Amino acid sequence: MTNLNFKSNYPLNNLTTMKIGGPAKYFFIARSKENLIKAIKWAKKNKVEWYVVGDGSNLIPSDKGFNGLIIKNQIKKFKKIGNKIYIGAGSNLLKFIVKMNKLGLDGIEKMAGIPGTVGGAIYGCAGAYGQEIRDCLVGVRIYDGKTTKWISKNQCRFNYRESIFKTEKNLIILEGEFKFEKKKFQKTNK
Numbered sequence: 807m808t809n810l811n812f813k814s815n816y817p818l819n820n821l822t823t824m825k826i827g828g829p830a831k832y833f834f835i836a837r838s839k840e841n842l843i844k845a846i847k848w849a850k851k852n853k854v855e856w857y858v859v860g861d862g863s864n865l866i867p868s869d870k871g872f873n874g875l876i877i878k879n880q881i882k883k884f885k886k887i888g889n890k891i892y893i894g895a896g897s898n899l900l901k902f903i904v905k906m907n908k909l910g911l912d913g914i915e916k917m918a919g920i921p922g923t924v925g926g927a928i929y930g931c932a933g934a935y936g937q938e939i940r941d942c943l944v945g946v947r948i949y950d951g952k953t954t955k956w957i958s959k960n961q962c963r964f965n966y967r968e969s970i971f972k973t974e975k976n977l978i979i980l981e982g983e984f985k986f987e988k989k990k991f992q993k994t995n996k
Contacts, residue, residue: 810834810845818872822862823921828871835878836896839980842877843949846978849875850951858978860896860923864930879925881980889986890944895925895979899932911986913942925979929971931964940964947981954980 812834818827832854836842842858849856855874859865881894889911893902903918916935920927927939928946945956963970971977 810841810848812845812875816876818862818865818867818876821859821876821878822865822867824866826869827865827867828869830872830874830876832875833878834875835880837880837882839881839947839949839954842879842881842978842980843954845875845877846949846951860926860929861898861921863921864926879923879979881925883981889988891984891986892981893924893984894981895923895928897924898922899924899927906986910989912989913937913984913986914939924982928962928979928982929969931967931969933967938964942984942986944983944985946979946983949978949980951976956983 812832814832815829816833817829819825821827834845836845846856856877857872857874858877858879860879880896882897883892883894884897885892886909891906899920899922900918902924903914907915914937916937917927917932917939920932920934928943932939940959940962943959945958946962947954947956961970971979
């Protein structure tokens with residue numbers, strides 16, 4: 807088939823937080839953008855329907871399964887340059903928030919209760935308590951079916967729980983670029 811080590815008849819109930827869903831004909835965990843792109847190219851070449859997922863926290867797959875390839879995005883790159891952060895779309899959102907907190911960076915901490923990945927949060931323009939993922943987002947690295955490129959926050963067409971990624975299914979989120987502010991600590995009188 808390919809050197810990407812696909813699994814066959816993978817039960818999707820192992821992938822979703824709701825623990826439902828029948829088997830996917832093929833399943834692959836992509837830990838790098840190169841392997842994610844290879845998996846998509848394989849699916850296109852072999853005329854296999856494909857879908858990229860994160861942690862499965864916002865999925866309700868059919869009990870009949872999926873007669874195609876499910877690609878789990880686990881790209882977890884992390885790079886800090888000043889107050890800019892570059893993070894892989896497959897990174898867990900809560901772990902990212904905790905890491906920003908430990909680094910003394912402010913801006914997304916109110917979203918700590920949202921399950922899923924950074925890519926999923928970007929996809930759905932996640933938010934809580936007056937903060938949204940787009941507030942600190944600078945840009946998104948995507949794969950558009952031909953090449954990888956950066957698009958700006960404005961090009962993502964964010965709206966309440968909406969983004970370009972929900973309407974343009976061929977745009978795959980690989981990485982986010984964020985810019986944070988240093989935390990402002992308040993003194994307490996004790």
